Amino acid sequence: MKHFIFLLLTLFALPATASLKIAVASNFKVTLDEIVLQYQLQRNPQLPKQRILVSSGSTGVLYNQIRHGAPFDLFLSADSQRAKLIEQSPLGVDNSRFTYARGALAFWLPSSDVVIDKRYLLNLKGRVAIANPKLAPYGLAAQQALQSLQLWSKLSYIQGNNISQTYQFIDTGNIKAGFVAHSLLLQNNATNYYLLPVDSYQPILQQGVILTKSQHKPEVQHFLDFLQSEAIAQLIRSKGYL
Template sequence: MRLGISRVVLAVCALCLSQLVRADEILVAVAANFTDASRDLAALFTDTTGHRARLSYGSTGKLYAQIEHGAPFDVFLAADRQRPALAEQNGLAVAGSRFTYARGKLVLWSPHPDAFEDGETYLNQAPTTPLAIANPRTAPYGLAARQTLESLSLWSSWQRRLVRGDSIAQAFQFVATGNAGAGFVALSQVSAWPDPVGSVWPVPETLYQPIEQQAVLLTRAQHNPVARAWLQFLRSEPAQAVIRRYGYATDSRSNADG
């Protein structure tokens, strides 16, 4: 009797799960810096194709860890090229599907208009207010922030006043809520911020390694036409125009080699 009840319960659960997943939708793992842009892209994708992309956000490192542990993502939009390449190497992604969909830009930002005029001067003066960065181990923008401070020989002097977010979204939130005087964030986040007033220093790209954000088709979706349609859509000029509007650089000829 108990065995019969268990089978019924399993059948009901399977039916519920099948109803939650529609044939015309995919689940996309999205790096946190790309949150606002991806929402606009998902809406445009639906308008263009009739398909739906459901988005799940997080730091690139944590999303990759979820993929390793079997998370049901179809596509991975990372904020670096290392983890999509690693996914290919480990059989988690389809070889040859990887390409650069955006090139990120790092800025030093404060919502206060009088916080600083020149970011390098601000950092060298070492104010007592905390400085927000994303975790360099899991977030590519956090790594770029560390590289910037190291290039300026300021990494050690800032250690006690750094507040680290799990993702670039949390680092941005620390600054927006006043828990940090300024922070290294993505230009795309500042572009989406509703208040145009503030202090922004575009970090010279010579101070950090290029932030090549790559997309890759995950193995579980290798035969999913909607997932492939999403990746093809990302390469289209309408999608690239949305990406540029959020402050990213793009190259329609981008491929796995950058």
């Protein structure tokens, strides 16, 4: 009897389940929150609820945090470059890198009745908002698209630290127009924008990688199986990704 009571006390003293910590690019934060909710709802109700802690920011900032020891289990980058750099370093698990979404870039001019198309863009003047090309893949894509249209040197820029901040610059009216993620426009029911041709910038392959320091790799893999399922792939496409 004493042994049975001791066993019960031991079981109740154990943590209910591991907490997974995910670092995600800011453009995918809201979509990931929805995926996490669906993941938790579909889990076996007899199992403890899985705690998943999501931290978002620009890919460059998150990358630097991971390089300096931030205790994440999974890195969901907005590009392939930094995910690859992590995988090829001691910080990432070999062969764990995968593409979870492909981003689409849009030019947004919310406070105007003018039809936004390529002709309008080619005649663009003044100052526009972009994400910092050195930190945010969507900023780099905006630079590439403007260079392909021979507009890069003709405009001036206000730069957000990440694509969400860039969106806020435009949404609050601090700046008239700019280049943002299509997913953010759909998420906020925004109108009056132009989708940049996908051949005007390098593909925005948003890739993830499991981090070596994770002490919960089986739990991470279980979540990744769900993230990479066809049902979730359809959900991600419906959110403005290619």
